[in-house]
Amino acid sequence: MDKQGRWRNKTVSFRMSKEEVILLDNLVALSGLTKQDYIIKRLLCKDVVVVGNTRVYKALKNHIEQLCMELKNLSTMREIDDVALSTIQFIGQILKGMKEENQ
Numbered sequence: 001m002d003k004q005g006r007w008r009n010k011t012v013s014f015r016m017s018k019e020e021v022i023l024l025d026n027l028v029a030l031s032g033l034t035k036q037d038y039i040i041k042r043l044l045c046k047d048v049v050v051v052g053n054t055r056v057y058k059a060l061k062n063h064i065e066q067l068c069m070e071l072k073n074l075s076t077m078r079e080i081d082d083v084a085l086s087t088i089q090f091i092g093q094i095l096k097g098m099k100e101e102n103q
Contacts, residue, residue: 019081019082019083022083023082023083023086023087024039026063026083026086026087026090027086027087027090029059029062029063030050030056030059030060030063030087030090030091030094031048031050031056032050032051032052032053032055032056032059033048050094050097052098056094060091060094063087063091064091067084067087067088067091070084
């Protein structure tokens with residue numbers, strides 16, 4: 001049983017491309033949720049609420065550093081891939097939510 005007393009005994013699996021897996025892993029790390037909880041929330045169209053903690057802070061820091069290095073190596077913005085762009089957008093949403101929470 002999970003924390004809410006649900007018995008989760010059904011397995012759901014699916015295939016993803018390499019790029020999709022990287023993006024999913026990025027979004028999961030930035031959300032602070034487990035991969036299972038993140039996927040369930042997204043599949044059931046529930047909001048993913050990012051709660052700040054040390055794990056989320058480290059993920060944000062690491063991903064921002066990685067994205068900065070990638071952006072420095074680009075000669076034009078057209079070269080940015082979909083995974084990096086989606087990760088940047090998600091980081092922007094997190095930072096916007098943090099800003100609104102502090103006001």
